């Protein structure tokens with residue numbers, strides 16, 4: 001598998017693939033979205049708007065200029081063919097990991113996390129997942145489908161088993177999902193990020209993958225998303241979470257999902273996503 005060079009990239013992330021330590025790619029898929037579709041347009045919306053984001057992060061005291069990052073663009077996903085699209089995402093992630101680089105995936109709906117995490121689990125069987133989201137995403141099936149944005153964390157659980165998934169900020173889901181989590185299957189923190197810092201201490205030398213559903217943020221901060229959930233986190237809470245992520249010495253990959261650029265004509269949600277991408281790319285570079 002080889003990747004084309006794209007004209008439109010995130011900020012300064014134009015290293016040659018062979019030289020890159022971190023590889024950005026986006027997954028234009030929203031096939032199972034149940035409410036307001038459009039996340040397939042997120043990747044390129046962020047690329048265009050990334051012109052407004054500085055290369056230097058005062059939070060990390062790191063500069064994107066000093067690191068080798070490439071952006072291979074939107075993956076070429078077959079529209080409407082869910083399994084086939086997930087296969088392309090899986091193959092892409094496998095290649096990136098085989099080449100000893102870190103995947104930084106941008107969704108898309110949340111289901112696109114599954115094939116990335118699957119490839120990560122195959123390389124790092126003892127990986128732990130940190131999941132920030134408004135929603136549980138723990139249904140066994142959704143509208144009769146096992147593969148859905150509403151089942152994705154349950155499918156990740158199927159890959160790693162109990163005690164390895166840590167969800168934070170959760171404030172919406174079916175009662176049985178909360179009960180299933182509380183039965184000791186996953187570590188689920190309702191409403192906020194309390195306990196995340198301690199968790200990062202515990203996991204500091206373990207391989208960790210981070211998935212962020214940006215709807216964990218309050219709709220006042222991040223209205224550009226398909227299933228907004230009031231009562232969410234402020235952006236400063238997310239920045240504090242990133243400070244905690246700095247403790248992780250073996251961050252093996254990351255993603256964020258669920259930006260729908262057309263639902264926020266102000267463009268503020270794109271700015272939130274672009275800044276988040278800069279911070280996450282820098283976190284991935286920290287311990288390379």
Ligand SMILES: [Mn+2]
Pocket residue numbers: 110133135137149213
């Ligand atoms: Mn989600």
